[in-house]
Amino acid sequence: MSTSKVSFQELKTRVGIDDVAYALGYRLDRKAGVGRYFEMVLGDGHDKRDTIIIRNTSNKAAQTFFRRDGSKGDVVTFVRENLNAFNTTGNNDWQKITNILSGFANMPVQEYRSDLEYISASRGDKPFNPERYDVQDVKLDKIHKLFFQRGFDAETVRIFSPFVKLISDRHNRNFSGFNIGFPYTSLCQDGIAGYEIRGFGGFKSKASGTNSSSAAWVADFSHGNQSMVTNVFFFESAFDAMAFHQMNRARLGNDVALVSLGGTFSESQVLGVIDRFPNARIVDCFDNDLAGRVNGLRLISVAERIPMKIQKTEEGLNVTAKDKTFLLELKRPLHIEIGQHISIKQKLGQWLPPGEFKDWNDCLLGKTIEPVISPTKRDRDANLAQRRTSLKL
Template identity: 60%
Template sequence: MAQFANMPEPDYDRDRDYVRSASAPQVFDPSRYRVKELDAANIPRLFAQRGLSADTVKALAPFISLVSDRRNENFNGYNIGFPYTEAGSDKTVGYEIRGMGGYKSKAAGTNSSTAAWVADLSHGNNGLVRHAFFCESAFDAMAFFQLNRPRLGEDIALVSLGGTFSDRQVLGVMERFPNARAYDCFDNDLAGRINGLRLMALVEEIPLKITKTPEGLMVEAKGKSFPVSPDRSAYTQFEPHISVRYRMGQWQPPKDFKDWNDCLLGKRTSIKIFPPKHDRDDNLAEQRASGLKI
């Protein structure tokens, strides 16, 4: 698996709070945070604002905490904390944190290298988990669960990687659930497509290189090079060129929605991952005319 250590990771601007927290040279100190169990009789209204029902919150309550940073002098209340754990351990090594007003971050020193938020609905019977659903945030994972719950059993695990992710986060989850098939539930945008390709490369053990191009993405794998359009499923575009073992599946949001939480909220979006060619040509002409250096 070491061959994936140098896989290029996407450089994009979203989830800056996640990136800053993940790169902070700290070790998670649990004593810094006051932690309370989520009271099913007093559910924070933030869940309802995100379209998440009381039934969904109650079902996933064992994997959610309320946390307060003792060092935060500006806010002494509690935010929602999604505890990060590593394979083979129940020890909390950080939190994905969400609060009112769109606040999102990670607890200082959160282990974003080998840990993730994992909601194991098999009641601890890791070997029985057959499906591991990977999302970019815990709220997306909860929304996915709520929207598709009638089709899901108890042999599943919901996973949040917290935005950008490391190879070891994915591999650690798959080590935890050795009989599970991984599912790409990432966002319908450029970063989501890159995340899906990276997940597939790790699960299928296929080293690959991803390069951004004006039209989308160029993928190099097993001596082959082929384009991947961000507007379509990356997996279906990859499959005709490279044989896979089907250790990974896709269960992405409907194309009219950026992510699963937007889908739950009915928040449709017209995603233009790349502008049309004539727009790119016009922009280039304008930049040249104005003397800007390209």
């Protein structure tokens, strides 16, 4: 099997994170319960060296994992983290990962069959079922009020109407109205693969069974001429993408595509988008916070096919890539800072919201980041004195 980008998507349908974890010595923690998630632990008792929580118990292709420290990813990420544990060869890390996953794809299920039966007997995620939802086109003569609450004008709603739906969940007995749905699509899956959903009162969700592993919301303004797209802008939510477009409409044109990862980040999501638009520059438009910068680095990592280890420090982000370790202070665009330490081949860019705003939708609404005011020494001393007085009482 080749080391092409598509091969990862094919292999993920046959190799789950749980398969790799078992080979590395992780075991199912039955005490933690099994449902939409299950936990796997490396070591036991006082020697617990790692715990991963795996999502999607019944669909290997859609499996993702996370840790309670915030790290997360898919099976490719998990293999990359543990490359040194496998005895494999290859011209680069990506070829090694492909060889490892290919080996797993051809291995029979062995010692953990009883655990698999235990997991399958528990409730797992079901594939996305479009019949569960009533779906309508956006009504331009009666625009959903949530669009206006989010700061969008009628022209923006009209422009994005081909990429947005109104959606109602027939299984939801508490709400019979329509929310706004952003349909997910994927190169390796026909039709709609799910929805990113937004509603009143800050409600946000995804349609049950949405494929967040290899599918994403994509607003393609090229009218099908995907090879002509010059820039693909990546966001954490579809509302951010719409806000960005409304604020920068005059500078964009029709040779662009806007992408929402919906709060998740999977290598297959990004690779699938890159496959769609092979000639486009990849632009980081993620949030103005540390999580957004980590997503920006992961975007570069996937686009460049360069595995990176990212660690948060008080000074910034410590990155290890191509046998080099360096600190990024995040004062300039990531691809420029990274380019000072390792060679960058892809066309990359960064277009963040102004620094006083967390994301593009907040920018459109004029909602600035509330400053975090650190207490002065006098404040700390006064607080300590008050606590001591309270203890004496």
